[in-house]
Structures are given as C-alpha cells and as structure tokens.
Amino acid sequence: MTSTCVPLPLENVDTDQIIPARFLKATTKDGFGDNLFRDWRYDKQGNQIGSFVLNDPTYSGQILVAGKNFGSGSSREHAAWAIAGYGFRVVISSFFADIFKNNALNNFVLPIVVSEPFLASLFNCISKNPETKVEVNLADQTVINTALGVSEHFEINPYKKHCLMNGLDDIDFLLSNKDKIEAWETENQQF
Amino acid sequence: MNTLFDKIWDAHLVTKVENGPTQLYIDRLYCHEVTSPQAFSGLKARGLKPLRPEKIFCMPDHNTPTHDQDKEIEDEISRTQVNTLAQNAKEFGLTHFGMLHPKNGIIHVVGPENGLTLPGMTIVCGDSHTSTHGALGSVAFGIGTSEVEMVLASQCILQSKPKTMRITVNGRLDKGVTAKDVALYIIAKMTTGGATGYFVEYAGDVIRSMSMEGRLTLCNLSIEMGARGGMIAPDEITFDYLKGREFAPKESEWDTAMAFWKTLKSDDDALFDKEILFNGNDIQPMITYGTNPGMGMGITEKIPTLESIPEVGRISYSKSLEYMGYQPGELLIGKKIDYVFLGSCTNGRIEDFRAFASLVKGKKKDPSVIAWIVPGSWYVNNQLKEEGIDKILIEAGFAIRQPGCSACLAMNDDKVPAGKYAVSTSNRNFEGRQGPGARTLLASPLVAAAAALTGKITDPRTCM
Numbered sequence: 001m002t003s004t005c006v007p008l009p010l011e012n013v014d015t016d017q018i019i020p021a022r023f024l025k026a027t028t029k030d031g032f033g034d035n036l037f038r039d040w041r042y043d044k045q046g047n048q049i050g051s052f053v054l055n056d057p058t059y060s061g062q063i064l065v066a067g068k069n070f071g072s073g074s075s076r077e078h079a080a081w082a083i084a085g086y087g088f089r090v091v092i093s094s095f096f097a098d099i100f101k102n103n104a105l106n107n108f109v110l111p112i113v114v115s116e117p118f119l120a121s122l123f124n125c126i127s128k129n130p131e132t133k134v135e136v137n138l139a140d141q142t143v144i145n146t147a148l149g150v151s152e153h154f155e156i157n158p159y160k161k162h163c164l165m166n167g168l169d170d171i172d173f174l175l176s177n178k179d180k181i182e183a184w185e186t187e188n189q190q191f
Numbered sequence: 192m193n194t195l196f197d198k199i200w201d202a203h204l205v206t207k208v209e210n211g212p213t214q215l216y217i218d219r220l221y222c223h224e225v226t227s228p229q230a231f232s233g234l235k236a237r238g239l240k241p242l243r244p245e246k247i248f249c250m251p252d253h254n255t256p257t258h259d260q261d262k263e264i265e266d267e268i269s270r271t272q273v274n275t276l277a278q279n280a281k282e283f284g285l286t287h288f289g290m291l292h293p294k295n296g297i298i299h300v301v302g303p304e305n306g307l308t309l310p311g312m313t314i315v316c317g318d319s320h321t322s323t324h325g326a327l328g329s330v331a332f333g334i335g336t337s338e339v340e341m342v343l344a345s346q347c348i349l350q351s352k353p354k355t356m357r358i359t360v361n362g363r364l365d366k367g368v369t370a371k372d373v374a375l376y377i378i379a380k381m382t383t384g385g386a387t388g389y390f391v392e393y394a395g396d397v398i399r400s401m402s403m404e405g406r407l408t409l410c411n412l413s414i415e416m417g418a419r420g421g422m423i424a425p426d427e428i429t430f431d432y433l434k435g436r437e438f439a440p441k442e443s444e445w446d447t448a449m450a451f452w453k454t455l456k457s458d459d460d461a462l463f464d465k466e467i468l469f470n471g472n473d474i475q476p477m478i479t480y481g482t483n484p485g486m487g488m489g490i491t492e493k494i495p496t497l498e499s500i501p502e503v504g505r506i507s508y509s510k511s512l513e514y515m516g517y518q519p520g521e522l523l524i525g526k527k528i529d530y531v532f533l534g535s536c537t538n539g540r541i542e543d544f545r546a547f548a549s550l551v552k553g554k555k556k557d558p559s560v561i562a563w564i565v566p567g568s569w570y571v572n573n574q575l576k577e578e579g580i581d582k583i584l585i586e587a588g589f590a591i592r593q594p595g596c597s598a599c600l601a602m603n604d605d606k607v608p609a610g611k612y613a614v615s616t617s618n619r620n621f622e623g624r625q626g627p628g629a630r631t632l633l634a635s636p637l638v639a640a641a642a643a644l645t646g647k648i649t650d651p652r653t654c655m
Contacts, residue, residue, distance in 0.1 A: 009506070010506070010507050010510070011503070011504055011507045012383060012384075012483055012507060014483065014619075014621045016600075016619070016621040016622070016623060016624050017621065017622060017623075020623055020627075021253075021600045021601065021602050021624070022601075022602065024225050024226075024253075024602065025225070025254065025266075025268035025269055025271070025272050025602070026228075026268070026272075027228035027229070027232070027271060027272060027275050028228070028229060028232070029229050039622070039623050039627055044609075044627065067507070068384070069383060069384040069387075069417075072383050072384065072417065072483070073319070073483075073619060073621060074318075074319050074600075074619075075226070075317060075318060075319035075321075075333035075334060075335055075414075076225075076226070076335075077226070077317075077335030077336040077337060078336075080335070095384055095387070097384065097387060097417055098353075098387055098388060098417065098419055099319060099333055099334070099335065102334075102335065102338075103335040103337070106335060106337040106338070107337070116503075120503075157211060157212065157351060158210040158211055159208045159210065159211025159212055159349075160211075162211075170337075170341055170349050171237070171340065171341055171344050171345065173208075173349070174214060174341055174344065174345040174347050174348075174349065175344060175345050177205060177206055177214060177345075177347075178345070180205050180206050180214070181205055181216065181242075181345060181346065181347060184203075184205045184216050185216075188202070188203075188216075189447075189451065190218065
C-alpha cells in the first residue's frame with residue numbers, strides 16, 4: 001500500500017497517551033478510534049487542540065510515523081484497537097515496545113522498524129511536504145520514502161507475516177494442536 | 192549452559208512453528224475485569240469454552256472503588272465491566288474473587304499470597320505488571336486481550352522466545368534504601384526501552400538478601416525498562432514464603448515440589464545474551480522527576496540539565512519537565528507535594544505498610560496532604576489489623592481504604608487533580624496516569640511517608 005503520513009516526532013509515546021485508562025472500561029472493541037491520543041487531541045472542555053497533529057488537516061493518511069520507543073508502558077491492547085479504529089494500518093518507528101508490537105500485529109496493524117537515519121529523514125520530508133508518500137510492500141518487506149526514492153528492508157516474524165498476508169487466526173492454529181496439548185499435559189508434572 | 196528462563200521455557204514447549212513462534216503451555220491465567228471482556232466474548236462467538244477452567248483465577252481490581260464496596264459502583268461503565276467479569280466467571284465455572292470476597296485484591300498481590308504462583312510455572316495475565324510473579328521463580332509476563340482469548344481457548348499461547356539478560360546487584364543496601372529504590376535505580380540506568388526484547392533474571396547479593404515482598408516489588412517493575420519479564424531463582428526465602436499458603440502443595444506433594452523447585456536455577460556456566468552489573472552501595476532513596484519511570488534520580492540529586500540529554504531526546508525531555516512544572520538542574524528536596532498514595536501491585540503489601548508505619552509512628556500527617564492508604568488485598572488489610580499497624584496509621588492522621596488498584600491508574604474515583612503533585616508508591620508516572628494533568632512522583636513507601644509528614648519532598652533518612 002502507498003499512503004501519506006501523519007507525523008508524531010515524539011519519543012517514548014506510552015500507551016497511556018495512546019489510550020488513557022478511563023477508556024479501558026469498554027466491554028467491546030468498538031469506538032476506540034475516537035479516543036486515540038484523546039488528551040492530546042482535546043482539552044478538558046472537549047475542544048480540539050489545534051496544535052496537535054491529528055487536528056491539523058495538513059496531515060492525513062493511513063501511516064503513523066512516530067519517534068522511538070512507541071507504545072511503551074501498559075499491555076493494553078486497547079492501544080492497538082485505537083490505532084486501528086482511527087484508520088492507521090501502519091506505524092513506522094525506529095523502536096517499538098514488545099507488547100505493543102505484538103498487539104498491533106494481532107490486530108492487523110503493521111509496526112515497521114526503520115533505522116534512525118531513515119526515520120529522521122522521513123520526518124524531514126514530511127515537514128517540508130505534507131503530501132510525502134510512503135510505499136509499504138509486506139511481501140518484499142520493504143518500506144520506501146517515495147520523496148527521496150530511499151527504501152529500507154524491515155524485519156517481521158515469518159509466521160506473523162504469513163498471518164497478516166492471509167488474514168489468518170492464531171486460535172485456529174493453537175486448537176489444531178489439541179492432541180499435542182494433551183500429550184504435553186500427560187508427560188509433564190503440574191501442581 | 193542453560194539459564195533458568197531457558198529451562199522453564201523449554202519445559203513448556205508444546206510445539207514450534209517453523210520460522211515462527213513457540214506454542215507454550217500456560218500453567219496459570221490470571222484474569223481481571225479490564226482486559227478480559229472482549230476475550231470472553233470472542234471465545235463465545237467461536238462457540239468455545241475455556242479448555243482448563245481450573246487453571247484460571249479471576250478478580251476485579253482496576254475499577255473497584257476503595258470505599259463503600261458494599262454499595263453498587265456509581266460509574267456505570269466501571270460497574271458493567273466488573274459485572275461482566277463476574278458473569279463470565281459464573282458462566283464458565285471459573286474461580287472468581289469478587290469485591291468484598293475475603294481473597295479479593297489486586298491480582299498481582301493476591302496470586303502470590305495465596306500460593307497460586309509457584310516456581311517453575313508459566314503465568315500470564317492481560318496486564319503488564321504480571322512480571323511481578325517472576326519473583327517466585329516463574330516465567331510470568333503480560334499479554335494483550337487477543338492472547339487472553341488464546342489462553343482461554345487452548346491453555347497455550349504463541350510467543351517468540353525473547354533474549355536473556357542477567358542483572359546482578361552485588362554489595363549492600365544502605366539504611367533507608369528499599370527494593371523499590373533498587374528497581375528505580377536500575378530503570379534509570381537502563382532507560383524505559385533498555386531491556387526491550389529481553390527476559391531478565393535478577394541475581395547477586397542484594398537480590399539474595401531481599402525478602403519475597405521486596406523481590407515482588409523488583410520483578411513488578413521489570414516491564415518499566417521494557418523487559419518481557421523479570422525473575423529470581425527460588426531459594427530458602429521462596430520456600431519459606433510458600434509453605435502453608437492455601438493453594439501451595441501440601442504434605443507429600445510439597446516434598447515432590449521442593450525437589451523440583453531446587454533444580455530451578457541457571458547453570459553455573461549459563462550464557463545470557465547480556466550481563467549487567469550494579470553495586471547496591473551506589474543506590475540511594477530514589478524519586479522520579481519526569482513522565483516515565485526511567486526519569487528517576489537519587490532523592491538528593493538535581494534534575495539533569497538539558498545539555499546532558501542527547502540532542503534527539505531534548506524536545507521530549509523539555510515537554511516532560513514542562514508537564515511536571517520542574518526545571519532542569521533543580522533540586523527536588525523541599526518541593527511541595529499535595530497527595531501521597533501508598534498501595535498498588537508494586538508496594539501494597541504488609542512490609543510496605545510496616546515501612547510506612549515505622550516512619551509515621553507517633554507523628555502526624557501534614558494537614559495539607561491528602562493521603563490514600565490502600566492495602567493490596569483484604570489479606571493484607573487483615574495483617575495490618577493483626578499487627579496494630581492500622582492504629583499507628585489512624586493515630587498519625589491517615590485513613591485506611593479498601594483494596595484495589597486505586598490511584599495507580601485512577602480508573603476508579605481516586606484521581607489526582609490536574610496540576611497537583613502526588614508522591615506515589617505505584618509504578619508509572621506517565622502524563623495523566625493518576626488523572627488528567629496529574630503530576631506523579633514515583634517513590635518507595637519510606638519516601639512517601641516522609642512526604643506525608645512534611646508536605647514536601649523529603650529524604651526519609653532524615654526522619655529515621
């Protein structure tokens with residue numbers, strides 16, 4: 001896919017910012033996109049904070065570009081639901097926290113790790129030209145800054161890649177191994 | 192050549208996906224009300240039931256109010272979430288410790304104190320502080336709601352094996368320096384992403400001398416440096432802690448268990464992917480000054496200057512200090528604070544209350560300070576009463592509340608107002624964590640007690 005990007009050049013964006021705790025009370029997966037980065041998007045009175053990037057119509061797209069260590073903190077999968085719910089399909093950063101990375105993949109949001117120079121120059125391109133497009137090719141595992149014609153290879157676990165590309169489900173896989181589960185239980189001491 | 196983590200991981204391998212993750216058997220699933228609703232509804236939508244209901248223990252903790260638990264929860268959404276867990280547990284025959292149940296409390300306090308967490312287990316929960324249980328020599332880690340559904344359905348999870356790291360802390364801790372300070376010191380040195388991709392084992396003299404509750408505090412905070420989990424090999428302290436606990440093995444099963452548990456340690460020639468060494472003598476009581484747990488320092492030190500921060504991080508650093516209302520280069524000692532919170536899965540156990548009480552005994556809380564004193568469970572609450580700690584605290588002007596996660600993340604009504612400073616024995620100081628605009632200072636129960644007495648950030652060693 002190819003898309004313009006929404007830039008968030010802040011480091012260590014934690015999941016409390018992505019989705020504040022008061023929104024974790026839901027019992028379904030719906031509506032989380034409305035509360036993505038809630039306390040950075042809206043003030044206490046519920047008015048949009050103009051300076052925040054999601055409220056700036058100059059920037060739009062299905063790709064979020066973020067500073068390093070994105071998604072640190074709480075394991076709340078709600079953070080991934082909020083990002084997916086808002087409409088992002090890809091997050092690009094130089095570093096992701098583990099649990100968030102996993103949650104994103106399980107919700108068909110692709111976290112792409114790029115080098116720090118690639119990230120820095122991408123932020124640069126976007127700030128000069130908000131229409132900068134990035135091309136992501138999951139099959140080839142490449143991400144391309146089309147403004148500069150610079151591409152990078154990204155890592156992704158082959159199993160996750162297979163699941164993402166084929167819309168496959170982990171639970172079906174796990175249950176297909178029921179005999180192995182029972183075999184393990186028979187052979188292993190459990191308290 | 193194997194580390195303890197390798198041994199437990201390998202022992203729980205059900206099968207491995209070629210070029211992919213491992214299917215790992217999970218001995219214990221802890222379930223709270225925030226991260227389970229969608230997992231249960233997903234399970235039902237597939238027409239499935241929990242595969243091994245007896246291995247699952249449920250309890251509400253995040254939403255529970257810390258007062259009037261006998262009344263209906265006022266907040267409608269909180270109430271729904273707590274009720275949904277109760278309904279799901281009932282529908283599927285899962286053990287559930289509801290509000291006011293004598294075993295109810297914060298899940299990572301309740302598990303260990305009931306002997307539900309045992310050495311050698313694999314343990315998961317939809318909560319990043321699941322790392323707490325590693326203190327007993329288990330492989331315990333936080334997972335997302337989709338993964339909770341996987342474990343409900345198959346008692347297994349798919350995980351890629353992380354790398355291993357050993358953090359050794361030798362030397363000795365000075366008076367007034369606690370496990371919480373050791374943890375905050377380590378995170379400050381490692382940074383909040385410093386252990387990402389690694390599962391940590393803690394070792395060394397300081398760790399060996401730590402009580403089980405100190406170890407629980409230390410392992411709890413492993414996630415704050417990005418670690419997958421943190422663990423400590425079991426020893427006599429572990430066995431003494433477990434003996435006689437309700438769900439721990441008994442009689443002949445105890446002997447069998449002990450024989451197995453004694454094998455649970457890293458080989459002498461174990462190879463870790465990374466080894467880090469710290470000296471306990473270097474650690475002083477800590478306090479955080481910024482908006483992530485890695486932004487901590489010795490309580491008598493000054494906030495780092497902008498120049499000392501790598502250029503690429505300066506924008507975030509400045510934003511963080513602006514939120515906190517602090518300046519680079521400032522001392523924190525003597526600064527006014529408004530709230531004190533003693534509690535959470537980090538420091539909500541009896542030893543934390545003993546420490547707090549030891550400082551406030553015979554003295555009075557500063558009248559300008561609002562204090563939330565929240566035992567981690569009803570069990571801890573009973574211990575407080577038995578030891579007379581409740582009387583010490585009440586005489587000093589503190590009120591003891593009912594158990595729950597409370598002000599750690601303020602999902603209930605224990606919220607710190609915008610702009611106010613809270614010295615908190617919890618685990619995260621992110622923007623808005625304790626309420627929109629709230630300013631959190633993470634610290635040990637001793638630092639919290641000193642702040643409660645003076646109304647200012649105070650070195651507890653000056654009150655001891």
